[in-house]
Amino acid sequence: EKWPRGDETVWKTNMRGVDADVGNITKSVVNHVQTSLARQAYNLDNLGAYQAAALSVRDNMLVNWNETQLHYTRKAPKRAYYLSLEFLMGRTLDNALLNLDLKSQYKDGINQLGFSLEDLLEEERDAALGNGGLGRLAACYLDSSASQDLPVWGYGLRYKYGIFQQLISPEGNQLEAPDPWLDNQNPWELPRIDVNYEVRFYGQSERLPEGHGRAIWTGGQEVLAVAYDVMIPGCHTRNTNNLRLWESKPKRGFDLNSFNAGNYEGAVESSNSAAAITSVLYPNDHTTFGKELRLKQQYFWTAASLADIIRRFKNLGKSINEFPDYVAIQLNDTHPTLAIPELMRILLDEEDLDWNFAWQIVTNVFFFTNHTVLPEALEKWPVPLMEHILPRHMQIIYDINMIFLQAVEKKFPGDRERLARMSLIEEGFPKQVRMANLACIGSRRINGVAELHSQLVQTTILKDFVEFFGVSKFGNVTNGITPRRWLDQCNPELSKLISSTLKIDKSVWLKDLYKLKGLVKFAEDKGFRAEWAAIKQRNKERLAHHIETTLGFTVNTNAMFDVQIKRLHEYKRQTLNILGVVHRYLELKAMTPAQRKKINPKVVFFAGKAAPAYYIAKLTIRLIVNVARVINADPETKDYLSLYFLPDYSVSLAEVLIPASDISQHISTAGTEASGTSNMKFCLNGGLLVGTVDGANIEIAEEVGEENVFFFGHLTPAVEDLRYQHVYHPVPVDEACPALANVLNQISGGLFGDGGVYEPLVNTIRQGDYYLVTDDFDSYIRALAMVDDAYMDRDEWVKKSINTTANMGKFSSDRAIMDYAQEYWNLEPIPVGKD
Numbered sequence: 001e002k003w004p005r006g007d008e009t010v011w012k013t014n015m016r017g018v019d020a021d022v023g024n025i026t027k028s029v030v031n032h033v034q035t036s037l038a039r040q041a042y043n044l045d046n047l048g049a050y051q052a053a054a055l056s057v058r059d060n061m062l063v064n065w066n067e068t069q070l071h072y073t074r075k076a077p078k079r080a081y082y083l084s085l086e087f088l089m090g091r092t093l094d095n096a097l098l099n100l101d102l103k104s105q106y107k108d109g110i111n112q113l114g115f116s117l118e119d120l121l122e123e124e125r126d127a128a129l130g131n132g133g134l135g136r137l138a139a140c141y142l143d144s145s146a147s148q149d150l151p152v153w154g155y156g157l158r159y160k161y162g163i164f165q166q167l168i169s170p171e172g173n174q175l176e177a178p179d180p181w182l183d184n185q186n187p188w189e190l191p192r193i194d195v196n197y198e199v200r201f202y203g204q205s206e207r208l209p210e211g212h213g214r215a216i217w218t219g220g221q222e223v224l225a226v227a228y229d230v231m232i233p234g235c236h237t238r239n240t241n242n243l244r245l246w247e248s249k250p251k252r253g254f255d256l257n258s259f260n261a262g263n264y265e266g267a268v269e270s271s272n273s274a275a276a277i278t279s280v281l282y283p284n285d286h287t288t289f290g291k292e293l294r295l296k297q298q299y300f301w302t303a304a305s306l307a308d309i310i311r312r313f314k315n316l317g318k319s320i321n322e323f324p325d326y327v328a329i330q331l332n333d334t335h336p337t338l339a340i341p342e343l344m345r346i347l348l349d350e351e352d353l354d355w356n357f358a359w360q361i362v363t364n365v366f367f368f369t370n371h372t373v374l375p376e377a378l379e380k381w382p383v384p385l386m387e388h389i390l391p392r393h394m395q396i397i398y399d400i401n402m403i404f405l406q407a408v409e410k411k412f413p414g415d416r417e418r419l420a421r422m423s424l425i426e427e428g429f430p431k432q433v434r435m436a437n438l439a440c441i442g443s444r445r446i447n448g449v450a451e452l453h454s455q456l457v458q459t460t461i462l463k464d465f466v467e468f469f470g471v472s473k474f475g476n477v478t479n480g481i482t483p484r485r486w487l488d489q490c491n492p493e494l495s496k497l498i499s500s501t502l503k504i505d506k507s508v509w510l511k512d513l514y515k516l517k518g519l520v521k522f523a524e525d526k527g528f529r530a531e532w533a534a535i536k537q538r539n540k541e542r543l544a545h546h547i548e549t550t551l552g553f554t555v556n557t558n559a560m561f562d563v564q565i566k567r568l569h570e571y572k573r574q575t576l577n578i579l580g581v582v583h584r585y586l587e588l589k590a591m592t593p594a595q596r597k598k599i600n601p602k603v604v605f606f607a608g609k610a611a612p613a614y615y616i617a618k619l620t621i622r623l624i625v626n627v628a629r630v631i632n633a634d635p636e637t638k639d640y641l642s643l644y645f646l647p648d649y650s651v652s653l654a655e656v657l658i659p660a661s662d663i664s665q666h667i668s669t670a671g672t673e674a675s676g677t678s679n680m681k682f683c684l685n686g687g688l689l690v691g692t693v694d695g696a697n698i699e700i701a702e703e704v705g706e707e708n709v710f711f712f713g714h715l716t717p718a719v720e721d722l723r724y725q726h727v728y729h730p731v732p733v734d735e736a737c738p739a740l741a742n743v744l745n746q747i748s749g750g751l752f753g754d755g756g757v758y759e760p761l762v763n764t765i766r767q768g769d770y771y772l773v774t775d776d777f778d779s780y781i782r783a784l785a786m787v788d789d790a791y792m793d794r795d796e797w798v799k800k801s802i803n804t805t806a807n808m809g810k811f812s813s814d815r816a817i818m819d820y821a822q823e824y825w826n827l828e829p830i831p832v833g834k835d
């Protein structure tokens, strides 16, 4: 057949390019108001204007997106796929305008129509399909892949409800409300009802006699996976990648059998159970609950994604043994590990390959990133549940395990404990499948997310596997962040100052972040320091204004801004921070007014969500809120110390908070925070860190100089022994740390309302103290005192701030994604329009 159909010149003359001209932009926005929204100039509000502007930008993105996909298809390069259950994207409009280099034109166009672009940006809801660092990392990696012209797609789930909205009750309790983020329409996605796959659950699997590992899986429930595509524009490039999110639907509108039997409710119920799969993001960070629906989400998503990847590969007309030359699949933590037995199932049962050949392909396609060594986060699925939902996969896992353990036995004869540790099956009632072990043996390479963490992976949870496979299978890719969103977008004034000072266009330094090094020499320039400090000040005022308008509090912008924003978790030690605040408050109370006058005022900000079932984390929020209530109202001290818990932390709130911070806290117990990524965002924006020797804090200090980071606390090698001491030779807090004991007693004594309420929280420290708050408290207080001293010398502080930003080049997610492309996936950039 002849393509294009009809008259080719009619097609060609009507194909549009990206419109950069203000006249065309207003025309397209008005057109969307009239036709897409069916509204008029006379009743258009900000939301409507946002939607029309977004649709117009989307048209421009689509031109590039189409061209990119066609280009990739024609060039047929190796592609990589990033499988993540979470993509914490935040808002899109501003990011798209900046990446497309259309912001100033849209600003003018929107102005001509009587609106302000800044107002319209605020109308957009966050796409919050993630919990925290792991999901935001996936979003940064998509931005970098597109910006580096790499042929990478993301695959995830299109949850109807993102991470819950956090409300704080008057008593200080966290309440959760649903996040129906799709209610206002989502202009950034393209429904692809033509792209869909059937995914099976339950049923029976029968091994074939003489089948060489093959079987037939039938019956059960079939659910439809429908694709929604989200465009990912690169920065100053035409490359626009794709994030494909799956939605679950009943295969038919209703179950015909139940319907015919007169069981109307039953029929509708089964269609509900299909739709339920992608209804909600699980709001647990670092914990696994063994919920059936979560397992179904994981299989639904990996099965649909693999079917799609294989179909695209087959269109190349290559033989299946070339699959690893054309496909690399990155597993974002163990959540997509079922992709390993699923690919085995397809190769064995559908492609008729023999076991060894299939396993060879599988182990060359997958790559696995571990994000945490915390035991409660390591996924395990009960064998009975697996057998019920995925009978064929359970057989395959047993087969993989048998063959693997035979190889281990051969290498380490008679070492039964080793076999038990390395087995894919953990003995117990019930037996459980260890997903990290499966991900490890089924992948080409495994990496951690910062140097220390990667070492810990190799010496603790995967030690036996390093001994078996050799160390070269294991590596490190230190996390990164996209400087587009986390500097240019969130801190436009600083971005402008950097460009004008370096005399380099931002399109250059934003894609080669080491260029920031050029700022070092300007740290000695008084005028530059003044401009730098003035921008920080205006960012603090911007935050204060935001808080004033949303919460009604007046924040003291002459104070030092001290920020801790992250998920609430005992290992992240928000407790250490709030107890430190109480300690400072008690100190202030003990001073004379004259002594207080010498104190540098400080405002402490917290934000973060607690998992809905995490009692201690929720109690920590309650304590923070009630300490804030008391100290913000104390006339003696409130000019010197105040405290805010900002509800409903999100990507867009982070974009206002981070540029405003003077100092931020990254204070996990050593060895527990795999990397951290907000630490990088703060430093990129000229904020300094107070932190433990943990995760990426260590590498940040290596880059920016230890003199610019406030370290404290015990080191990783000491932690194990301290924990042992806590259990076997406990010392009461009053002896171990009197300053801390005093703080705890004030809380128990009711200084912040009914002391009894906080006993379960306070007792985690008094007894056991697994996260070593007692051991690190004095050192923490000293570090904060050093921060205060350093801040007194404002000129020196600003120098530190400049030198910090200047040395953050390493932490661009462009560097990280190039590491993956070169050292793991073997992928080349495929720039659109360059040949």
Ligand code: KOT
Pocket (backbone or CB within 6 Å): 131, 133, 134, 137, 284, 285, 286, 287, 333, 371, 372, 377, 449, 479, 673, 674, 675, 676, 677, 695
């Ligand atoms: C684990 C289980 C479920 C949901 C999330 C996790 C998780 C999140 N594990 N690690 N993370 C964080 O990942 C970030 C990105 O690599 C790290 O910076 C951070 O330190 C991890 O805690």
